[in-house]
Amino acid sequence: MTTRSFGLPVTRKEDPRFLTGNATYIDDIELPDMLHAAVLRSPYAHARILSIDTSRAQQLVGVELVLTYHDLNVALEPLPLLIPHPALTHPHTQYALAKDTVRYAGEAVAFVVASDRYIAEDALDLIEVEYEPLSVVSPQALDTIVAPETPLLHPDTPNNIAAHLVQQVGDIDAAFANAPHVFQRRVFIERSASQPLETRGVIARFDAFERILTVWDSTQGPISIRNGLAVLFGLPAENVRVTTPDMGGGFGVKIMLFYSEEVLVPLAAMRLGRPVKWIEDRREHMLASNHERGQLHDIAVAMDDEGHILGLRDTFWHDTGAYCPYGIIVPVITACQLPGPYKLPAYYSDATVVYTNRTPVSPYRGAGRPQGVFAIERVLDYAADQLDIDRAEIRSRNFIQPEEFPYDLGLVFQDGLPTLYDSGDYPASLQRVLEMIDYDYFRAQQQEARAQGRYLGVGIGCYVEGTGIGPYEGAHISVDNHGQVHVATGVSSQGQGHQTTFAQIVAEILSIDIEQVHITTGDTHRFHWGTGTYASRAMVVAGNAIALTAEAIKEKAIKIAAYALEVAPEDMELVDGRVRVKGSPSRGLSLAALSILSNPIRYAYGASAADLPTALPQRPGPPLPPGEEPGLELVRYFSPPHATFASGIHAAIIEVDIQTGIVTIPKYVVVHDCGKLVNPMVVEGQIYGGVAQGIGGAFYEHLAYDEYGQLLNANYLDFLIPYASEVPHIEVDHIETPSPINPLGVKGAGEAGCIPVPALMAAALEDALSPFAVQVDHMPLTPDAIRNLIQRH
């Protein structure tokens, strides 16, 4: 009997190799004759390079190659702009190695290849660079960057404005002009970053005889890297293989086209004819791998007396850093996802994307949503307080209702398609959250605690997350002569559990155990169409592609069996990995036998299956009929019509120690809707991890830049990631509103957990500290900042 696994919390197939130390992360790969690289990075946030002297470095024993900009032949142009946008009028990307100007501290200036990493780093110390420092743009107040007196990062970019994007729905001016109430807030979320525990790394090997370039890259998008490298080096795409080994987390930072090293390592390997490895260290990761968050919002809501939203106006400034290689995806997402689960009769969003002398910005888990959610949730809480309406109640009054789906926001989403909500049940989610947090009982508890001098507060945060964007993904499935099922798809894995959850889909459709299903992700030699793992899209897009492919395999298996057994296909069924005759279960063929039969040769090269028929019916015509392909092996693709919209509501009870400013979180609850659940354990794991990152974003994690563009906390002693001691137990419940726009009914779940956390923690802080009438407009808030809020009272 097949053990069913789809929809169940089965443990992960990939875990034993991780648990035994047998996984293969990028730095675990050793190749014969391999060299090691290190990068010299700018100490200045903005400077002109007057000269670079590499002669002493080149003389160091063990050094094989030193590269500066002028040595780059094929890479003399700026690195590509990944996602252009009409509003991005002044795009700038960096060079693989700085040409004549550096615009952030950490920008790559020179590249050394040596016999080991220690010697490569020794050589960096011997490179002499003469810099002429330039005026630095690195203020805390993002709106000042566009001022005429602010220096320019890029001479052709007036006011340092990379992009200006306005989106508008309804008559916003009328909404505000006629509203009995207008409430506004200015809110700021600081810079932060993904910080996977494994840094980035690249290894390249070039076979000059066959002209084959093999690259191991800890990237979330190996296919794009493969295609990009092929173009850059003038190689046929088939001659470039990019493989992602096991990856120690990603959270967004590991998708780019390109990071400098993704070009420099292959280039050096080709030039030297020897394999080259580069592994980023933590300081490099913090300085030179992309960041995110970093938005200032002026948000205003127009309301009637009952707290119904009449219009919402949001003007925000987004810090894109020194360059915008990833286009303006993050602010576009902010603008489109800020409305969340609420009905906005009129909405005006005005985004200004500004350059600063800081590390470039690209999506970090949540990708612009935590900022937008923070803005709208803060102004809603404020409005509720002003109108003396309960904060949960004001949300409830503005929800899109379950019968209103599909619901069109009238905005253009990150994929260029409508922001069209496919399904959801926000009122049910809120009701469940309030039950879980025991909202009414808490209010009584809060009063009691306050009488004892303890400050408890509750916060609620709601969000909608567009997930599973296209364009498409595909899958290749083959069944081998032993009945083992091999699946390859383009999306790489960074810890999500694809080897289990994708196997659950295939096992369900082919009616086999997941142990029989073997998943390969992120190897362009196994599958080379698709885009990558980002935007909470792997399960939605690749998962559905895998489902469609497995269905097609099932259909083909039935066809082969029907021919072999001379039964009509419609009279056959696939049960327990065997295609059998309906009503006559003993007549059937295993997938192993069908795999052998799918290849119409006379000798099966030693392949055997217990139920392989010795003779087949005579078929007229050629052994492989026209239009048929040999093998129980197929490729199918899935392209979603538009994003699918997951949602969730979180609530927390916190306690603030007003002496120390330290916050504890006695209770944290989540109600989450990502449509159908393939593996609840895996989904919950994603949520727990997301919430922990959100707690980091609310209380600890920020990248502290000074006015000179120096990152003051580029290490884990000063950039504080929550340990187990800072993260509470998290209770999760699910609401399932299946997505009507894909066969599995799934929505993405990867990013959701972190999105509402800063918003609800701000709400909980205000609630806890209501005797001091504090307003929380800024995240993260350290204990020190919380004490300052209390003392300012």
Add this chain to the structure above:
Amino acid sequence: MSNASVPTPEKRQIHLTVNGVAHTAFVEPRWLLSDVLRHTLHLTGTHVGCEHGVCGACTVLFNGEPIRACLMFAIQADGGELLTVEGLAHPDGTLHPIQQAFLAHHALQCGFCTSGFLINTYAFLQTHPSPTMSDEEIRTALAGNLCRCTGYQGIVAAVRSLIQAQSLDATDEMPALTAGGE
């Protein structure tokens, strides 16, 4: 010709016993223990996350105590006994009870921090923690290791299940605490 400002460091011979196996290695005095474990002895299960002693991914047992292999030079470990993640499972492949608990409780996602957590949990269980220990106390015990994926929920659950299993075991020296490689 060699540049005088960076003399090539001389290699020294050291002896390490790792997971019960004796090794002799030639190391430069500046090489980190984490690098020598990974790149000289090819025991790549010990991972390097921050290389400045905060994340705990490189935690190994050195003479029975958990240490961060990125904060020690290999030459300082000369003559020492080490336990790394590769030494936990039984040689026949059976997972160690700690590994089994992590598997059962979804205590890992990307797996990069996992080796450090397993070794720290191993050391923690040797202190025979009380089965009535609160979640908060377990979390404090685990607060030397960063995990960026799991939110620690599965890790705490796994460690609690191990504490409870240990307390139910009548023998003082639980077999779970003997690494497979020994």
